[in-house]
Amino acid sequence: MIITRKKDRKELLENVRRYKSFFLLGCSECATLCGTGGQEQLDELKGLLESEGRAVAGAFVAKTGCQVLGTKVELKRFKEELGKTDCVIVLSCGAGTQSAVEIFEDKAVYPSNDSMFLGNMTRLQMFDERCSLCGECILDKTGGICPVTACPKGILNGPCGGTKDGHCEVSAEIPCAWVRIYERMEKIGRLEDFKAGTLAAKNWSASVKPRKLTARGVPEKPQASRGGREEKK
Amino acid sequence: MSFQEALNSGKFIVTAEVGPPKGTDIETLRHDIELLKGKVDALNVTDNQSAVMRICSLAICKIVMEHGAEPILQMTCRDRNRIGLQSDLLGADVLGIRNVLCMTGDHVLAGDHKGAKPVYDLESVQLLGAVDSLNNGKDMSGNDLRGGTHFFQGAVVTPEANPLAPQLAKFEKKIRAGARFFQTQAIYDIEKFKDFMEFARKFPVKVLAGFVILKSAGMANFLNKNVPGIRVPEDLIEELKAAGKEKALETGMDIAARHIRRLRDEKICDGIHIMAIGMEDKVPVIMQKAGLL
Structure with a gap:
């Protein structure tokens, strides 16, 4: 899975300082397992933004954030919330963030996490890099x-x-x-x-x-290469 | 007699090394070269040793030659990809450099540019393969060269590696890739080195035993604790302790001289490589003590 780490919250707030209304997009796969993009982290970030006087119009944990079409379909039911939003914060990996960039052509999209490596989970929320x-x-x-x-x-x-x-x-x-x-x-x-x-x-x-x-x-990749x-x- | 000829003549060989400085002032380096030339058979020129950025090995090899000594170009794979390495090898050849020592190289994290991108496009075995290919008139991609290289290529080995078996397997790979001589990591246990040489003698390669002069018991302990592949036995540490602070360096040189005599007299290996690391003036002293001058 893709291992992610939360960006420093101060840095994140600084990155999105010019926006007023947010939509938070998590991912039920890797980011949830990493503790960076599940429901809990969405709630946490929502609380933080609201405590800073910003509005959070909606929040959703996508099934698989890197799947562009699937995520787009899932997000259809948030038309109203998204209409009120001027910035989407993505709580998954760099791939998930860029799915959102593709889906929201005219909205600002910001990453909440740093994407680190393709990792194996050895224990709960402990990861090793084994494949490059x-x-x-x-x-x-x-x-x-x-x-x-x-x-x-x-x-x-x-x-x-x-x-x-x-x-x-x-x-x-x-x-x-x-x-x-x-x-x-x-x-x-x-x-x-x-x-x-x-x-x-x-x-x-x-x-x-x-x-x-x-x-x-x-067909399979030819042996010669x-x-x-x-x-x- | 060139380094290669000397090695093949059966003479007991001595090589030492000079480390290019950080900065363009090379007066001390010139002094060290003058001091060592004529006494040693060749001088290694280190390649950004310990991953600390310095003058390139290639330029200093040329300076060594200007002083009338024979250089061994150390080449690591840390800072150049296969294009850079081959290109520098061609450049070294036209400058008349004939000896090259192929190594993987300390990681950039050991040095003074820790944020640098480590390259390692090749490693020591593959670099030896590249040298062999250039010697045979082709580059690594199989393209014909207009004029091949003329290198006598060597590599390094760590007889005290722990575990040893994977290191020995790599030693064999280096030989198959074309290594013709080896310089070892510093050795302090002659009995154990003899075991290594018993293995190494099965192959048609020359082996120069590595020496790092012990300055004190503290230094010996530091090496044991921090430097991979170096093991100073307890009895030598005791000997240094017993000598006291004043006499420790003298004792360290005596130990080196004693070991060198034994290696030569018992024909355990083909020569020695002294890594003086800032004490280049001690190299002739040790050689004298060992009866090599």
């Missing part, structure tokens, strides 16, 4: 642990000289991704793959922005 959405997955070659994400240097062929007692030079809090990969490949009996293969430099053209995908009726192990001649 690089566009060419190499988990098949690294025992299922992503070094592009788990290693601060994103290196592809084993630990650097900065490993200290299995932890990273960047922070003792970070377990060395390559020690983890090595141990995992050993456990699943694939250590020989790790030792024998050298991963070629990544093809970053797979993540040139902005990316677009039409998944409807499109995939990055892979590069064996030494």
Whole structure:
């Protein structure tokens, strides 16, 4: 899911200082799980705005804020409230905010959160980044642990000289991704793959922005363009 | 005799290093080069060491050559993408630089521009592959070069890494990618280093053992606590303590000299690499103590 963090409330109020009437838009998916865009946070922000003498014409938690059409349909019943609104504050991720920008062509739209990363929830409202959405997955070659994400240097062929007692030079809090990969490949009996293969430099053209995908009726990506192990001649 | 020829001659090799300064005043650096030339077989020139922004390694390699010494260009992958790295390698070649040491590089968070974007488009193994490719007249994309490079390429290894097995696997990858010599992280435990060398001797590469001079017991403890891949054994720390403050540095140099003699006499490795880190004037002293001058 997309991990979000609330922006500093002072900063948010400063950003929207010129507007008088607001509509608050949350999201029932990631932002709710992050505690940044559920009903509770909508109520909280409504209270804050009202305490500052601003009006909140309406508030709604969209099913999936990044789904542009679905959110647009859901918002139809708030025609009246939205008519009174000069600013929409979106309590989800940057994608959700930009759905609102598309839906409300002539209204100001402001983000309530900072979007941080694609994360896994490990415990309630505790998140880890495990995938960088690089566009060419190499988990098949690294025992299922992503070094592009788990290693601060994103290196592809084993630990650097900065490993200290299995932890990273960047922070003792970070377990060395390559020690983890090595141990995992050993456990699943694939250590020989790790030792024998050298991963070629990544093809970053797979993540040139902005990316677009039409998944409807499109065949699988041809094998030839995939990055892979590069064996030494 | 070039560094490569010296290594292949079987002679016990000594390399040292100079760190480019932060700023354009290179008088001290010139002094250090003059002091070391003729005594060591080659001089590493570090690449924005510890991720602190300084004069580029390439320019200082050229200065080293002007002084009549042979440089080893250290290249990290932290600050340049594959286009920048290959381009600088071509530039280094036409300047006559023949030795290159390929490393991944300390993270920008270790340095003085913590907000910089870390690059790591390649890492050490892939950079070695790039050098090998340029040596064979092609760039990393397989395009033909009008004139290839002539590098003698090396890499680094940490014999005291914990855990060791993944580090050794990477050492092998570096060899397969074309590394022909290795300079190690500082070592202080000769017995343990011998175990590493027993493994390393299976491969056709030259290994220079790394030395960082111990100035005091406090420094040894600091290294143990803070520097990845360095382990100073307790008995050496005791030896430094027993020497007292006045004699600690002398003792640190004696320890280095004693270890160097042993490495040479027992033919444990092919030479040494002394990282003096600001004490370049001590390099000849240690060499003398070790009977290398």
